[in-house]
Amino acid sequence: MGKGIWVFAEQAEGKVRKVTFEMLSAARKIADAKGEQLCAVCLGKDIAGLADSFAPYGADMVYMVTHDLLAQYTTDGYAKALCDLITKEQPSVILFGATVLGRDLSAKVAARVGAGLASDCVDIKLDGSGNITIRRPMYAGKVYADVIFPNASIIAASMRPNVLVPGAPDASRKAEVVTVTPELSATDIRVKVKEVVKTAAGKVDLTEAERIVSGGRGMKAAENFKMLEELAEVIGATVGASRAAVDAGWRPQSDQVGQTGKVVSPNLYIACGISGSIQHYAGMGTSKVIVAINKDSEAPIFSKCDYGVVDDLFKVVPVFTAELKKMMAE
Amino acid sequence: MNSIVCLKQVPDTEAQIRVKPDGSDVVLDGVKFIINPYDEFGIEEALRLKEKAGSGKVTLVCLGPARCVEAIRTGLAMGADDAFHLDDPAFEGGDAIATAKALAEQIKKMQYDIIFCGKQAIDDDQGQVGVALAEFLNLPHACLVTKVEIAPDKKSCTVNRQIVGGEEVIELPLPCVITTQKGLNEPRYASLPGIMKAKKKPLVSVKAADLGLTETGTAAAKTKGVNFSLPPARTAAKLIQGESPEEKAVKLAKVLREEAKVI
Numbered sequence: 206m207g208k209g210i211w212v213f214a215e216q217a218e219g220k221v222r223k224v225t226f227e228m229l230s231a232a233r234k235i236a237d238a239k240g241e242q243l244c245a246v247c248l249g250k251d252i253a254g255l256a257d258s259f260a261p262y263g264a265d266m267v268y269m270v271t272h273d274l275l276a277q278y279t280t281d282g283y284a285k286a287l288c289d290l291i292t293k294e295q296p297s298v299i300l301f302g303a304t305v306l307g308r309d310l311s312a313k314v315a316a317r318v319g320a321g322l323a324s325d326c327v328d329i330k331l332d333g334s335g336n337i338t339i340r341r342p343m344y345a346g347k348v349y350a351d352v353i354f355p356n357a358s359i360i361a362a363s364m365r366p367n368v369l370v371p372g373a374p375d376a377s378r379k380a381e382v383v384t385v386t387p388e389l390s391a392t393d394i395r396v397k398v399k400e401v402v403k404t405a406a407g408k409v410d411l412t413e414a415e416r417i418v419s420g421g422r423g424m425k426a427a428e429n430f431k432m433l434e435e436l437a438e439v440i441g442a443t444v445g446a447s448r449a450a451v452d453a454g455w456r457p458q459s460d461q462v463g464q465t466g467k468v469v470s471p472n473l474y475i476a477c478g479i480s481g482s483i484q485h486y487a488g489m490g491t492s493k494v495i496v497a498i499n500k501d502s503e504a505p506i507f508s509k510c511d512y513g514v515v516d517d518l519f520k521v522v523p524v525f526t527a528e529l530k531k532m533m534a535e
Numbered sequence: 536m537n538s539i540v541c542l543k544q545v546p547d548t549e550a551q552i553r554v555k556p557d558g559s560d561v562v563l564d565g566v567k568f569i570i571n572p573y574d575e576f577g578i579e580e581a582l583r584l585k586e587k588a589g590s591g592k593v594t595l596v597c598l599g600p601a602r603c604v605e606a607i608r609t610g611l612a613m614g615a616d617d618a619f620h621l622d623d624p625a626f627e628g629g630d631a632i633a634t635a636k637a638l639a640e641q642i643k644k645m646q647y648d649i650i651f652c653g654k655q656a657i658d659d660d661q662g663q664v665g666v667a668l669a670e671f672l673n674l675p676h677a678c679l680v681t682k683v684e685i686a687p688d689k690k691s692c693t694v695n696r697q698i699v700g701g702e703e704v705i706e707l708p709l710p711c712v713i714t715t716q717k718g719l720n721e722p723r724y725a726s727l728p729g730i731m732k733a734k735k736k737p738l739v740s741v742k743a744a745d746l747g748l749t750e751t752g753t754a755a756a757k758t759k760g761v762n763f764s765l766p767p768a769r770t771a772a773k774l775i776q777g778e779s780p781e782e783k784a785v786k787l788a789k790v791l792r793e794e795a796k797v798i
Contacts, residue, residue, distance in 0.1 A: 217699070280666075281675065305698050309678045312666035316632055321757030324631075324661045343660055343760070347552045348561055350760035357757035395675035399693065400704040410699045416797075440798065458681070458718040459697055464548050464657060465572055465717050473797040484548050490766065494795045496787065497772065511795065513772035514787055520780035521787075528788035532798060 209266075209296040210236050213287070214247040214259060215306055221247075221255055223413065224302035224366040226262045231329055231369045232300060233263030238331055241297065242266055245380075246290065248283055250276035256382045261374035270385045274394060277401075278306055281394045284313040286387035291318050296359065298337065300329070303363035304412065311363045321357030325468070327368045327491065345464040345487030366413050367470040368491065404459065409443050411462065416442035416473045419462055419489070420450055423478020423499060423518060427455035432519070433477060436526040439533060445469065447479045463488035477518045481506025498522065536591040536685065538581035539650045540615065541638055541668070543571040544599055544606035545658040554763045561763055570606045573653025575613075575722040576715035580683055581651055582614045583720065588685075591648075592616045596641055598626055598634050604738070611733035612725030618738045625743040628753030631659065635667035636755065640746035642672060647710055648689065654679050654714040665714035676712035677705055681719050685709070 210232050215222040229245060236243040244266040245259035250273055259267050270290065274282050291299070291314070299314070301307035303325040315322035328340035332353075339352045339362050354360045411417060418437045420430055430444065437444045446456035448463050462469055464484040474492035478499055479485060486509055489495065495510040502515040514521055546552065546566045553562040570578075581593040595610045595618035597603050607618045621637055629637070642650065650672075652665030669676035681702075682695035693706045697716055725733070743751045753759075775790065777783035792798040 305679065308662055309666060312631075312663040313670055315663070316635065316667035316670035319757070321630070322632065322661075322663060323758055324663060338761075341660075342766070343763075344546070344550075344552045344561070344658055345548075345660060346766060348554060349764050349766055351762040352758050353761055354757060355759055356754075395708060396677065397706040398703060399706055401698070401701060402704070403701040408700065412699070461717070473791070473795075483551075487548075490769075494791070494797045495769070496791070498787075507772045507774070509769050510772045511769065512787060512790060513774045514780075514783045515774060516780040516783055521784045524781045524784035525788055528785050529798060532788060532792055 209242045209244050209294065210298040211244045211246050211296040211300070212264070213299065213301045213307065213310070214245040214255075215302050215304060216247060216249055216252060216255060219252065219254065221258050222302055222304060222366070224304065224364065225259070226371040227366070227369040228300045228302065228364050229259060229262035229264055230372040231364070232298070233372070235298070235329065235331060235337065236263070239335065244268060244296070246270065246287065248275050248286055260378045260380035261376050262371060263378070264380045267380050267382045268385050269382060270387055272387050272389050274389045274391065277398050279394050279396055279398065280309055280313050281396065282389060283310050284317065285389060285393050287314055288317050289387055290385060291359070298360045301361070301363040303365045307363050311361055315361045318359055320359035320361040321354040322361040323352040324363050325365050326352070326362045327365050329362065329364070342491070345468070345484070346490045347487060365468070365470060367415065404457070411443050411445050411460070411467045411469050414443035414469065414471050416440050417445050417462070417469055417471045417489075417492075418442045418475045418477065419445035419447065419479060420456070420477045421447035421479030422449035422453070424450060424455065429519070430455060432522050436475070436522060436529070439526055439530045442473070442475070447485050476506055476510070477522060479506060480504045481509055536584045536588040536649070536689070537647045538584055538591070538593050539642060539645060539647045540574065540577045540581050540593060540595050540610070541650065541652040541664065542574045542578070542595050542597040542606060542610055543653070543656045544568050544597070544603040545571045545656050548572070548657060554765055558762050558764055568602060568606065570609055571653050571656045573655060573657070573715055573717070576717065576719045577651030577653060577713070578610050578613050578615060579720045579722040580715065582723070584649070584683070584685060594618065594645065594647070596638055597621065598637055600627075607738060608733050609725055611736045611738070612729040613723055614729060617736055619741050620738060621741045623742045623751075625751045628756055629751060630756040630758045631661040631663035632667045632757065633751065633755035635664045636671055637743070637746060637748060637751060638664070639668055639671035640748055641741060642668070649692065649710055650674070650712045652712060652714050654716050665712055669712035672712070674711050675707045676714070677707055678714045679716040680713045681716050683713060683719070
């Protein structure tokens with residue numbers, strides 16, 4: 206057995222983020238090929254109920270790191286608890302989800318333990334010599350590169366949600382569960398979380414959404430996004446926006462998809478009244494199926510999408526929504 | 536308020552990036568370079584803090600080749616007071632964490648209340664430098680910040696930052712590192728007098744040896760990009776045909792269910 210491949214199992218309010226299972230499935234193959242143990246590492250408070258979530262996706266071992274001071278995410282608290290465990294157990298690979306939390310924590314941990322870190326990656330595999338190579342987009346997806354880790358004793362990566370395909374869970378798999386109590390004191394945590402404001406309660410975040418309905422300049426006004434919200438409601442999608450729609454003040458900045466907004470990878474991306482600038486494409490080009498509805502047949506998006514409707518979105522979308530509603534009810 | 540802003544020069548967001556035929560690297564010849572857009576938010580915020588306090592300094596720190604002088608001068612023209620340019624072939628081939636280490640050695644010699652970094656550079660897209668810099672300076676940090684308020688006693692600041700599904704308000708002691716996100720402010724343009732003044736502002740070139748660093752660049756990098764390639768091109772869209780928008784809408788729904796199988 207090697208030193209172990211770790212997957213940081215991100216949870217929020219007692220729910221494990223989906224990217225955790227995606228990473229466990231991908232890492233299981235690496236662990237098998239390298240003869241290493243696969244460990245899920247979950248941090249928090251009152252999380253004991255999650256301990257059995259990871260074995261079905263391939264974990265051999267589960268570290269449940271619990272402490273009152275981990276109830277809420279702080280970089281200081283999480284980094285200390287995780288780095289102390291890394292120093293003790295010496296894993297060879299650590300994967301994080303490329304979420305807001307995962308990207309923050311992975312950079313802190315890599316700097317502290319001297320790991321090599323690749324961020325926002327889309328694939329992990331072994332090369333012919335059994336070395337880990339990780340694929341990641343650069344220049345907002347205009348270029349892809351393979352990353353190798355020539356001088357790193359620990360390999361770390363954050364993996365983009367929704368890209369790796371989770372395997373079917375195997376309920377018969379069991380894992381050894383180890384509870385860890387980290388040495389943490391209040392003085393370790395230098396920042397104070399004063400308030401958490403939920404702007405989209407119950408909505409799936411754009412970066413994790415499997416379906417996204419996005420609107421651009423062609424939406425013409427903030428109130429017209431109601432039409433997209435209705436469509437999104439029917440198919441369980443999250444609403445996004447282009448930079449033009451955000452700059453016009455129709456949507457909050459947190460909804461922006463693109464090079465200076467969020468990078469998303471849903472199964473289905475429906476772009477309504479979006480011309481498809483290179484910067485917008487950079488944010489959604491890895492979506493599995495892209496649909497564009499735009500009355501301008503010359504819009505660049507039609508050369509970069511899978512299905513296009515050249516017509517007035519104000520006439521297409523309501524009928525499209527009604528039709529989908531019928532289908533979903535079948 | 537004394538602020539430090541870390542600055543990177545990157546290809547314009549409009550730039551078409553090409554790859555060498557052997558895939559060993561990207562080709563940046565003829566590409567237009569700009570200040571990393573996220574770093575501009577940092578410059579703007581630092582200038583506003585200085586203006587509000589009525590005193591202090593804004594210092595730029597940039598690591599990169601000679602061409603970066605243009606980006607640094609633009610930052611000085613926006614209103615920054617002086618700059619340090621970590622410009623040495625020894626830094627070449629460094630990854631994000633090696634860069635953070637070099638920046639940290641420079642910043643350790645400086646006096647400051649707050650450090651701004653862009654949340655990520657739009658070329659490498661790693662988003663590691665700000666966080667790693669904070670670690671190497673043993674400072675607290677906050678990422679993806681859209682609002683900064685300095686406490687009256689200048690001993691702490693309260694920031695709003697984006698999290699999944701909302702926003703978090705956190706308080707950090709100063710000095711600290713802030714990574715900036717769109718929404719923080721609207722960066723100003725350099726004025727003509729600003730551009731004239733920028734030419735005379737101090738810009739100090741720093742070598743690896745000045746920082747006492749023996750391992751930099753490729754030697755310090757723990758990651759290396761290889762096999763650069765362009766993403767597979769999507770073929771042109773299958774256009775849904777129909778007599779009316781309503782007919783197209785119905786056909787689109789059908790094709791997404793039966794052909795694409797995504798509904």
